[in-house]
Amino acid sequence: MRQKMGKGHVIIHLPIYQEVLPHRRNLEEPYRLVILTGPVGVGVNELKRRLLLSDPEHFSVTVPYTTREQKKQEREGVEYHFVSKHTFEKDILNHKFLEYGEHKGNYYGTSLDSVRRVIAESKVCLLDVEPHTIAALYSSEFKPYVVFVKPPPIDRLRLSRRKAKVLASQNEQTVTKIFTEEDFQDMISSAQAMENKYGHLFEKVVINDDLALAFTELRDELSKIETETRWIPNTWAHV
Ligand SMILES: Nc1ncnc2c1ncn2[C@@H]1O[C@H](COP(=O)(O)OP(=O)(O)OP(=O)(O)O)[C@@H](O)[C@H]1O
Numbered sequence: 001m002r003q004k005m006g007k008g009h010v011i012i013h014l015p016i017y018q019e020v021l022p023h024r025r026n027l028e029e030p031y032r033l034v035i036l037t038g039p040v041g042v043g044v045n046e047l048k049r050r051l052l053l054s055d056p057e058h059f060s061v062t063v064p065y066t067t068r069e070q071k072k073q074e075r076e077g078v079e080y081h082f083v084s085k086h087t088f089e090k091d092i093l094n095h096k097f098l099e100y101g102e103h104k105g106n107y108y109g110t111s112l113d114s115v116r117r118v119i120a121e122s123k124v125c126l127l128d129v130e131p132h133t134i135a136a137l138y139s140s141e142f143k144p145y146v147v148f149v150k151p152p153p154i155d156r157l158r159l160s161r162r163k164a165k166v167l168a169s170q171n172e173q174t175v176t177k178i179f180t181e182e183d184f185q186d187m188i189s190s191a192q193a194m195e196n197k198y199g200h201l202f203e204k205v206v207i208n209d210d211l212a213l214a215f216t217e218l219r220d221e222l223s224k225i226e227t228e229t230r231w232i233p234n235t236w237a238h239v
Contacts, residue, residue: 038149039190062114068106148202152209
């Protein structure tokens with residue numbers, strides 16, 4: 001599950017109306033950054049995990065930084081970059097993090113550089129951030145393609161998540177979240193608030209009702225944006 005993160009960047013306000021230009025990616029151009037966002041528990045991680053599994057050579061994710069102790073089986077730069085508290089706090093002050101947070105006395109954070117590293121490997125970087133972080137990435141360097149993962153209406157939400165719980169209980173290895181009625185209501189009201197405030201930045205809305213269908217829709221759309229002409233803000237045309 002995602003944890004609540006602090007904000008690593010200064011506040012940038014984006015205009016609601018912008019002039020746009022058609023854009024098609026040249027073969028030598030880096031892939032657009034794919035931002036996945038949505039209310040807590042809607043399924044952002046699940047969709048990201050499925051995309052990664054579907055084509056690990058093509059999709060990748062950033063390696064987070066942490067101050068927690070490295071476990072025996074973990075390798076530096078694979079699961080995490082392990083840094084001291086002093087270094088982490090210095091990096092916060094230097095605005096190195098897009099998002100950071102504290103969990104059980106340790107810091108965790110995603111740096112802007114780690115996004116750049118994935119893109120430099122000629123892979124599609126899948127980044128899961130809160131909507132207020134989009135502004136820090138809204139530039140010609142990243143040309144973010146922002147996907148909002150939205151919950152379906154509450155009756156469908158109850159049904160789809162209940163079905164997942166039953167399926168998971170037949171497979172001991174799957175860890176499935178047990179949602180309460182309050183979780184569903186929070187998810188829907190939070191999605192509404194996000195759409196009201198940031199809807200103008202969402203280029204694609206995927207309703208996560210049936211997981212397999214939501215995944216296929218997202219995968220097909222991500223494949224299309226690599227070759228098709230899309231509208232981008234005209235400010236992104238100039239580097
Ligand atoms: N369409 C769906 N149908 C049934 N279960 C789903 C669906 N989408 C996600 N889930 C399940 O819901 C739970 C929460 O999903 P996930 O962890 O991906 O959410 P998230 O948006 O990343 O939330 P968090 O921010 O809390 O991590 C998981 O157990 C996942 O398998």
